[in-house]
Amino acid sequence: MRHLIEPEDLDLEEIKQLVNVGIDMFENPKDYAKVCEGKILASLFFEPSTRTKFSFDSAMYRLGGNVIGFSDAETTSAKKGESLADTIRVMGYYADIVVMRHPKEGAPKLASQYSSVPIINGGDGGHQHPTQTLTDLITIQKYKGRIDGHNVAFCGDLKYGRTVHSLIRTLARFGSKKFYLVSPEELQLPDSLKRQLIERYGVELVEVHFIEEVIEEIDILYMTRIQKERFFNEADYLKLKDSFKLTRDKLKPAKPDMIVMHPLPRVNEIGYDVDEDPRAIYFEQSQLGVYIRMALISKLLEVGPYARG
Amino acid sequence: MRHLIEPEDLDLEEIKQLVNVGIDMFENPKDYAKVCEGKILASLFFEPSTRTKFSFDSAMYRLGGNVIGFSDAETTSAKKGESLADTIRVMGYYADIVVMRHPKEGAPKLASQYSSVPIINGGDGGHQHPTQTLTDLITIQKYKGRIDGHNVAFCGDLKYGRTVHSLIRTLARFGSKKFYLVSPEELQLPDSLKRQLIERYGVELVEVHFIEEVIEEIDILYMTRIQKERFFNEADYLKLKDSFKLTRDKLKPAKPDMIVMHPLPRVNEIGYDVDEDPRAIYFEQSQLGVYIRMALISKLLEVGPYARG
Amino acid sequence: MRHLIEPEDLDLEEIKQLVNVGIDMFENPKDYAKVCEGKILASLFFEPSTRTKFSFDSAMYRLGGNVIGFSDAETTSAKKGESLADTIRVMGYYADIVVMRHPKEGAPKLASQYSSVPIINGGDGGHQHPTQTLTDLITIQKYKGRIDGHNVAFCGDLKYGRTVHSLIRTLARFGSKKFYLVSPEELQLPDSLKRQLIERYGVELVEVHFIEEVIEEIDILYMTRIQKERFFNEADYLKLKDSFKLTRDKLKPAKPDMIVMHPLPRVNEIGYDVDEDPRAIYFEQSQLGVYIRMALISKLLEVGPYARG
Numbered sequence: 014m015r016h017l018i019e020p021e022d023l024d025l026e027e028i029k030q031l032v033n034v035g036i037d038m039f040e041n042p043k044d045y046a047k048v049c050e051g052k053i054l055a056s057l058f059f060e061p062s063t064r065t066k067f068s069f070d071s072a073m074y075r076l077g078g079n080v081i082g083f084s085d086a087e088t089t090s091a092k093k094g095e096s097l098a099d100t101i102r103v104m105g106y107y108a109d110i111v112v113m114r115h116p117k118e119g120a121p122k123l124a125s126q127y128s129s130v131p132i133i134n135g136g137d138g139g140h141q142h143p144t145q146t147l148t149d150l151i152t153i154q155k156y157k158g159r160i161d162g163h164n165v166a167f168c169g170d171l172k173y174g175r176t177v178h179s180l181i182r183t184l185a186r187f188g189s190k191k192f193y194l195v196s197p198e199e200l201q202l203p204d205s206l207k208r209q210l211i212e213r214y215g216v217e218l219v220e221v222h223f224i225e226e227v228i229e230e231i232d233i234l235y236m237t238r239i240q241k242e243r244f245f246n247e248a249d250y251l252k253l254k255d256s257f258k259l260t261r262d263k264l265k266p267a268k269p270d271m272i273v274m275h276p277l278p279r280v281n282e283i284g285y286d287v288d289e290d291p292r293a294i295y296f297e298q299s300q301l302g303v304y305i306r307m308a309l310i311s312k313l314l315e316v317g318p319y320a321r322g
Numbered sequence: 323m324r325h326l327i328e329p330e331d332l333d334l335e336e337i338k339q340l341v342n343v344g345i346d347m348f349e350n351p352k353d354y355a356k357v358c359e360g361k362i363l364a365s366l367f368f369e370p371s372t373r374t375k376f377s378f379d380s381a382m383y384r385l386g387g388n389v390i391g392f393s394d395a396e397t398t399s400a401k402k403g404e405s406l407a408d409t410i411r412v413m414g415y416y417a418d419i420v421v422m423r424h425p426k427e428g429a430p431k432l433a434s435q436y437s438s439v440p441i442i443n444g445g446d447g448g449h450q451h452p453t454q455t456l457t458d459l460i461t462i463q464k465y466k467g468r469i470d471g472h473n474v475a476f477c478g479d480l481k482y483g484r485t486v487h488s489l490i491r492t493l494a495r496f497g498s499k500k501f502y503l504v505s506p507e508e509l510q511l512p513d514s515l516k517r518q519l520i521e522r523y524g525v526e527l528v529e530v531h532f533i534e535e536v537i538e539e540i541d542i543l544y545m546t547r548i549q550k551e552r553f554f555n556e557a558d559y560l561k562l563k564d565s566f567k568l569t570r571d572k573l574k575p576a577k578p579d580m581i582v583m584h585p586l587p588r589v590n591e592i593g594y595d596v597d598e599d600p601r602a603i604y605f606e607q608s609q610l611g612v613y614i615r616m617a618l619i620s621k622l623l624e625v626g627p628y629a630r631g
Numbered sequence: 632m633r634h635l636i637e638p639e640d641l642d643l644e645e646i647k648q649l650v651n652v653g654i655d656m657f658e659n660p661k662d663y664a665k666v667c668e669g670k671i672l673a674s675l676f677f678e679p680s681t682r683t684k685f686s687f688d689s690a691m692y693r694l695g696g697n698v699i700g701f702s703d704a705e706t707t708s709a710k711k712g713e714s715l716a717d718t719i720r721v722m723g724y725y726a727d728i729v730v731m732r733h734p735k736e737g738a739p740k741l742a743s744q745y746s747s748v749p750i751i752n753g754g755d756g757g758h759q760h761p762t763q764t765l766t767d768l769i770t771i772q773k774y775k776g777r778i779d780g781h782n783v784a785f786c787g788d789l790k791y792g793r794t795v796h797s798l799i800r801t802l803a804r805f806g807s808k809k810f811y812l813v814s815p816e817e818l819q820l821p822d823s824l825k826r827q828l829i830e831r832y833g834v835e836l837v838e839v840h841f842i843e844e845v846i847e848e849i850d851i852l853y854m855t856r857i858q859k860e861r862f863f864n865e866a867d868y869l870k871l872k873d874s875f876k877l878t879r880d881k882l883k884p885a886k887p888d889m890i891v892m893h894p895l896p897r898v899n900e901i902g903y904d905v906d907e908d909p910r911a912i913y914f915e916q917s918q919l920g921v922y923i924r925m926a927l928i929s930k931l932l933e934v935g936p937y938a939r940g
Contacts, residue, residue, distance in 0.1 A: 095896035106918035278404035587713035609724035
């Protein structure tokens with residue numbers, strides 16, 4: 014039995030195959046409308062996240078399956094003092110596969126050790142969110158034709174943004190050799206991750222302070238939300254947030270086939286007038302997230318394109 | 323693509339057809355058990371309303387579809403500062419149709435401008451609740467054989483009751499020429515609505531203070547809840563509430579085929595001993611609400627009786 | 632139309648049949664995957680209980696049906712002052728069967744008097760929880776080959792534990808003649824229940840203070856949670872809790888085919904090292920709970936093995 018706790022649980026071939034299956038599901042959804050008939054997904058959100066929950070629920074329904082679950086931990090037996098191990102052991106009798114979001118790092122990993130059914134990590138604290146990474150990868154594949162070999166810039170909060178850490182590491186695994194990092198001093202990529210990227214994968218990291226410095230060269234601009242809470246004082250935040258905001262003007266010199274990605278929700282780091290630009294594909298990215306989750310559920314349940322024998 | 327934000331979004335022919343389709347769905351539910359197979363309804367209740375939510379969820383399941391959603395806004399990305407426009411844009415990837423209840427007037431209208439799938443207004447503040455109006459109309463059609471041409475009395479809170487405003491305006495559109503209004507001074511129909519009814523539709527409004535004054539003449543008695551919060555002091559409320567309460571005694575002189583309607587929940591404005599009277603059809607009204615919603619969902623999704631071509 | 636409010640609503644033959652149908656559903660789930668197609672379960676949890684809710688939801692989905700519902704009463708019309716009778720009357724239009732958990736004793740009974748569809752009591756205060764009893768019975772049948780004729784010990788909180796009261800009474804109805812009771816003075820079986828068991832069923836009750844005194848003789852050990860809140864002071868609780876905790880050592884002298892049951896959630900009344908012992912079947916018990924609920928839903932809806940004519 015397989016689980017997905019972090020992107021490293023999948024090798025590069027498996028990721029490529031997931032991405033291709035996901036794209037085929039996107040293009041031919043009717044072919045997959047019954048592959049999970051009779052199966053149940055338990056969608057356990059110990060911490061709320063409507064978007065991720067909806068994406069998984071929608072994925073399971075589009076495969077013909079059903080969903081049980083909760084959107085916050087208020088009503089669970091955890092409140093009666095039950096251990097996560099016990100909760101998960103019983104869950105395997107109610108459902109055939111579990112997606113779990115938890116505020117504590119490592120909770121899905123722990124759960125996977127006791128579970129009789131596959132566990133998908135739907136986000137554990139600031140740690141991992143592997144299905145976001147898969148969503149990013151299917152988007153890159155669909156819009157740029159391949160996963161590796163692009164000039165990618167990451168912009169915004171590179172310190173706390175787990176989606177950035179995960180994606181940059183996975184792109185490095187795929188052989189990407191150069192990344193542009195655009196962030197305020199306070200929110201730079203952690204040193205440990207930089208070291209890992211340079212030493213293990215031989216990556217070159219180019220740090221700049223303004224989107225304008227790199228906009229002409231890049232193929233992919235990955236934007237993230239800068240949260241006010243990350244700054245010591247509001248003045249710093251207010252001063253900085255506009256430098257890292259993408260506007261129509263800043264986008265102008267970019268290549269015509271460059272793409273702008275964002276894991277959403279977006280607050281004000283991308284101007285609303287950017288939405289109409291064909292290079293802005295963050296909403297389509299969200300859509301592809303449903304299909305890569307359909308592929309993943311099928312893989313872990315060994316149904317449809319992943320049926321055995 | 324069509325939305326339903328207010329009853330005026332539908333012309334009279336469309337309403338008549340919806341009502342007829344709804345009645346056929348009520349009488350032959352099995353014929354419609356799969357018309358929404360593979361479709362997903364997002365039921366977004368930014369404000370709780372179990373009854374309306376259940377009615378929509380049940381409607382979608384009885385059409386063979388599935389439902390994702392939430393019952394209050396506590397767990398949504400709105401809390402992270404996301405705009406309603408962004409929330410709705412993404413929702414179109416998770417679902418094929420959206421019903422939305424929102425405390426802010428106009429929110430569903432705004433949503434419809436950004437949505438890639440049909441939006442149904444499930445109630446926006448004190449403003450509109452068009453599927454309640456459709457529920458009222460299907461009930462009148464089923465129990466009285468036609469929508470217009472009845473003597474209708476509205477009783478209770480005519481000032482704040484959005485269901486009353488909507489229904490009276492729609493009946494006027496259908497050609498009804500006379501309405502009886504039974505309410506305390508404090509809770510009379512707003513002047514602007516009275517003017518509109520008189521000037522635009524040539525309606526005659528008869529205002530009385532007691533149900534007893536009109537009970538013998540009317541074909542339909544539409545009751546509403548009088549809420550304590552509407553009065554300046556509790557004494558006024560206590561003094562008045564009984565005058566506007568329907569009892570078995572007051573109902574006695576009514577025509578044998580008169581019907582008593584109520585949008586529910588009922589608190590104490592209709593005595594429990596009225597429930598057994600065959601003229602009391604407010605529970606059946608609630609039931610018909612499921613079938614008119616089934617008709618509406620089919621229309622907006624263009625499936626089943628509304629399939630194109 | 633039938634309801635299940637307390638185990639006594641079913642005669643012994645009906646219980647035996649339910650247990651057998653449940654076991655067949657466990658062994659041949661595919662044969663039952665569509666018996667509730669087109670049916671809707673309303674799962675109304677006026678008090679949270681994730682485990683019971685998931686068990687019912689999973690049961691309904693495994694029968695091919697759908698589920699509407701809520702996990703706490705915060706969002707219901709009850710808050711607007713609606714009576715339970717009205718809530719339930721309307722529910723019959725949204726769903727084909729209702730499971731209801733309520734903090735007030737007697738609420739499901741009251742609901743059944745107004746409902747147009749079958750009501751299942753999913754637990755009402757400290758009163759009844761009949762599907763837990765059915766879960767216990769199917770487990771005993773499956774693991775011990777028959778329901779009656781075993782030496783059963785109940786351990787822990789025998790005063791407030793409604794699952795114990797229900798099971799012991801039902802086993803007495805089935806003809807069991809002797810029970811071992813292991814509990815602190817403060818948490819003994821209520822006198823009224825003891826009298827009933829002795830006088831009506833001729834049962835012999837053996838009260839002891841330590842598991843060790845009975846462990847060699849018994850066929851079934853039914854453990855329950857001892858809650859801190861039941862004691863006047865924490866010192867008493869701390870002193871006692873370990874005496875009533877099942878450990879690997881205490882289990883050693885038990886018969887090799889003895890079984891340890893627990894309604895779950897377990898907190899610390901069973902050591903985690905007991906889990907690996909083949910006699911520990913409390914997780915399997917939880918699993919069987921899904922199948923007995925599938926049997927019950929089928930019976931009350933008169934579908935599948937319970938279809939008429």
